[in-house]
Amino acid sequence: ADPVTLQLKWVTQSQFAGYYVAKEKGFYEDEGLDVTIKPGGPDIAPEQVIAGGGADVIVDWMGGALAARDKGVGLVNIAQPFKKAGMELVCPKDGPIKSEADFKGHTLGVWFFGNEYPFYAWMNKLGYSTEGGADGVTVLKQSFDVQPLIQKQADCISVMTYNEYWQLIDAGYKPDDLIVFNYTAMGNDLLEDGLYAMEDKLKDPAFEDKMVRFVRASMKGWKYATEHPDEAAEIVVENGGQDENHQKRMMGEVAKLIDNADGKLIEAAYDRTAKALLDQKIITKEPSGAWTSAITDKAIK
Amino acid sequence: MNSVTEKIVPVTTILIAIVIGWYALAMVMNAPFQRDMNRRGNVTPSTVEFLESTLAQAKPIVPAPHQVVQNVYENTFLRKITSNRSLVYHAGVTLSSTLLGFTFGTILGILIAVGIVHVAALDRSLMPWIIASQTIPILAIAPMIIVVLAAVNITGLLPKALISTYLSFFPVAVGMVKGLRSPELMHLDLMHTYNASPSQVFWKLRVPASVPFLFASMKVAIAASLVGAIVGELPTGAVAGIGAKLLSASYFSNTIDMWAALVAGSVVAMLLVGLVGIVSRLVERAMGARPA
Amino acid sequence: MTFAARSWQAWIVLLLTIVAAITLPFTTNSTGFNSTSAVITLALLIAAIIIDGLRLGNALKAVLLFIAAHGAAWLLISGIAGQEGTAKLSFYLAIAAAWLIAWRCVTLLSGLRVKNRSVDTALRILIPAIFGAWILIIWEALVRGAGIPFILLPPPAAIGQRIANSLPVLGADVRQTIFKSVFVGYVIGCAAGFVTAILADRVPFLRKGLLPIGNMVSALPIIGVAPIMVMWFGFDWPSKAAVVVIMTFFPMLVNTVAGLAASSHMERDLMRTYASGYWQTLWKLRLPAAAPFIFNALKINSTLALIGAIVAEFFGTPVVGMGFRISTEVGRMNIDMVWAEIAVAAVVGSVFYGVIALIERATTFWHPSIRGG
């Protein structure tokens, strides 16, 4: 079987259920692949891993991938399982913020490490300075949990629909207690989990074929996972995911982002992402060749 | 016998004081969230009930001692050692990279010290850089080390052990430079009058004279090694080990798990330092040191 | 006294240079022999001869070797700039030869005995500086030569450039991390450790109870408390300072207690014969005697404090600070910025350490370890 190493962006959880399901259910094997899944973590930059040759393909957010491409790492999006963004900003109802207009002079929690681009793009659009002060917003680099809100250190914090949001619910907040700004709903979303491979390697037809098979099996895994969320969550837990209940709930939410599991990239979303990054000078030039539909086209056939 | 009881009484008294202070802290720190909860849930408990509930939260800011103890107990004695939730399992993972890194670090530190003591050029050029190396925030380069090593297919125990090595070689190098230079001038002169060769001076004089220094620095080094192993586990995908446990607990604000992981780390630290202490006493006894 | 015994470097340099000359060119896309490679091989060969062949003063020899080694290295590295990843064996051999020449130069310099104080001080700085420079040169040569991806490991020159271009950001980060978190935490932590040590000394019960616990805690993986401190003290610098306080407290406590026991029995008996009170004995005898131990803790703590503050910033901060920048810029693939922060941290840490070492020299001038030089 052909070996393939997949580097995830984050720790093992249902966010990556499709890949674990494809592996456990033998979909990869059916395609003649021997896939190793490497979990990520807070300090792991998948772009670095693939640039160093530690992986064949990575799960990454498009912001990070394009930034790396701008720095000379030839990352190419070969599939986009997540059609919608799962990120949102939530604020407690009893707090000072009710709408976008109230942000001024308040503290907002954001994740960094390449996850801050959607937020900055949004603030850019609203015309708020992010340097603090009365006329701008104060940005707080948020920890991995929802403590900043519970502790009232921030007026709003970033959450993923499939993860931290539920931690807030667990902590006693009721959905009514929270005001939610969903990036997708606002039309401010940047593309999240996609699959990226190295440009020069893709020129090799054998590797390209391997990626085709990989994407096909992965999307089959995603399809299975969205159809059998509980089983998928169990597979995730067996592979090191924490807290079965939490993973099941997460699987349910992730399914909503997957849509129809064809892995095709929506060009409009790509353009929006690229423009937002360019506007913020995170990338210095218009990216070209940063995605290809060749793989998904062949995979779906 | 007498000296043991003489120690135990003050230590336990202070431990009890700490525990009481801890409970008080837990009540104070957990109260605001409890109040919010009660407000949102529209309950008005009595003071005693309120205080009790501050000590029984699932994700408290400050877990109460009994919550931590219970968690440690469950995850130490009630789980299979191979289970992902067993603290023994995680401690074992951390322990193995600690020990490997400590071994490397000790060897490296000794080699550096030998170089510094014997090569004038090294003596005058290396020390500032060794000190500078320790001012580099290890957590910042740890992920990069892991990634770079993974790129050349070194994964698993070794990268973590290398971070331990990085932290533990320093105390050993510094201590051993002191130790290898500790023989008195008169002893060196004595060897000179015998026309002893440099290697004879090294093995018969410098090495035995440095033994107390070696063990003192090994005590520091093994603690540093443990820190290195834990730091090294953070960026490896939080798979296994006390550091991974700490991190994954912190993603989910599982404070009780976090504290339990800290306790596990402390126990490992104490065992390791204690072990070095015992070995050092045995070796020094064998070398005829005067019992204290 | 024989030719060969004096330095093994000469022979290896000779060998390396010859093999390098045979396996020319240095890079895959340059042609055989050209003027630059001629200059480089010649410089290396001459240096090899200087090392042992000529009867020159050691100082003069060192100067010549210095020029040869660094000139060759500079030519080699500037030759490969712009065509990264094309280096051949010959390139690495030449770098290795230049390095050996530099080593010989350092050996010669270390052997110099100068009477002039300022020359001696200059040497004291120059020797480690050459050593450090060669770490950077070899790093630069390997990264450029092998064409290691920029986002894995940038070459030092790029890092230097980034530092020069980002002074305001670096300045702001230093202000946040060093002047707020580290400084406040260090002062409070060291002071608290010191006061506790005196307290424990005064109250034997406390000493017996606290010290075993202190010894234990000082061995703990303290960084584990960083997320907890962020939970308790908020995301701004106080939580980082709290981590620093915890990290510095125990080394100071343990060292001060050890230091207070450092005065000899005879000295304490002497004070007793004067019917000296507790505080008089403390102030006139035991604290001065403890000074070397206290400085030891201050030195250990200077590096611990920095690491603690930076690590704590990984768990939540405002959008400024060295730890914040490091973790954020990795995500943005600005690895040169990460290394710039690391370099700044190392420099600040070394300076911090150096300043304390200087104060130590001035105040514990009487201690044999310092008198002895």
Place this chain on the structure above:
Amino acid sequence: MNPTQQYKRADGTQSAVIAASGLGLTFQTNDGPVQALSNVDLTIGKGEFVSFIGPSGCGKTTFLRAIADLEKPTAGTLTVNGMTPEQAREARAYGYVFQAAALLPWRTIERNVGLPLEIMGNTKADQQARIKRTLDMVNLTGFEKKYPWQLSGGMQQRASIARALAFDADLLLMDEPFGALDEIVRDHLNEQLLELWARTNKTICFVTHSIPEAVYLSTRIVVMSPRPGRVTDVIESTLPRERPLDIRETPEFLSIAARVRDGLRAGHSYDD
């Protein structure tokens, strides 16, 4: 033979500065108890110069330390100026010179000598005057600003003597103060000490290993013996108070020295 009873001053008016009776001192060690002093009876009157001599480990230092309240006797009674040793220490009744110089390395010589004065709260001016006078007395003028390690062993020892003299206690306890010095310097300091003693009428207890030194200096020589530490002989000196250095070649001197040597040898075992 009981030294206390045996001892009787000619003028009878002498008040006892040190009075030990049945004095015992046992150290508890890991290897069991060590009897450092056993049943010591000794009375020392004002103005006496008493030397203690005996093999290593016979309790000389221990006896001096008991007087100085640095060790607590475990049997018998001991008074200093009629007080308990503790009261005497608190009244700063004595100056103590240790075998090693025990100077504080971070203080200059003058500040080392001034240390007891600082502690006892003398005025700055008085401190200066006393430091000058005592440094002069031990021939160290000109070395005030030097640090101890910049002086030779002998000079350090003299500074430590100056320190003990600085506050003018009536009782001097000296534990082998000249052990580390060469013979000539020793002779010189012996002369100076005798001169000081004659002038000030201090009481001096002096431990030494040297028979000639003991005989030359003392009005009485106490010979001790180890295991258990005890007084085996007390020899009254018949030499006059006025003693030029060459008194050491007189037959009278030599006969006292021979008596001391015999007393010593009796209590001596060679394997120590």
Place this chain on the structure above:
Amino acid sequence: MNPTQQYKRADGTQSAVIAASGLGLTFQTNDGPVQALSNVDLTIGKGEFVSFIGPSGCGKTTFLRAIADLEKPTAGTLTVNGMTPEQAREARAYGYVFQAAALLPWRTIERNVGLPLEIMGNTKADQQARIKRTLDMVNLTGFEKKYPWQLSGGMQQRASIARALAFDADLLLMDEPFGALDEIVRDHLNEQLLELWARTNKTICFVTHSIPEAVYLSTRIVVMSPRPGRVTDVIESTLPRERPLDIRETPEFLSIAARVRDGLRAGHSYDD
């Protein structure tokens, strides 16, 4: 006065073990150069017992160290057994006894004594035999397995002498070996040393601060004086080779001692 010329053995056949002529040794220190030895001329023949005496800092130790190739002379010539000091050291021509015992604390007494033998590569059996013999010689049989701290200072010093004797060098350099011992033990060891010397015909250079010791032991006494360190007097002993302890009370002994004392006093300044 030139000691070398002045000195002439009666039998004339004596070969020089140590020959110094115009020897000078200057230390470079931070405060400028210190002339530890200046223009020393001295010849020591086989089987002599030469004592060096003089005030602190007069260069006694430095002279011994120069012979032992532990310091390099900066002027004049020095030969040991006709070789340079370095060659002599490499030929293991001498045993050196330091002022302090300098035993290695992690070795038992027998392994301390065996240390030079190990280094010189003697066979195990030979080592055992020599250790037994020399420990016996210094009366330490039975203490083979003890560690240094389990022995008294005197015993430690004897062990260190045993160590220097173990490899049977013909030349013994002893730097105040008995300085730390009490008088009785010292007398005993003096007797033993004389006895050893008489039996083995070794050449011994012996540094001491004690005039009686120097007179009692030596065939010649070299008196030195500091600043700069130099030889001021060389006194030939007229005492017989056979010397019971009580020879020290004979007029002849006392007259030599007085001569040494005068020589010493001449070169002495009190401020050290």
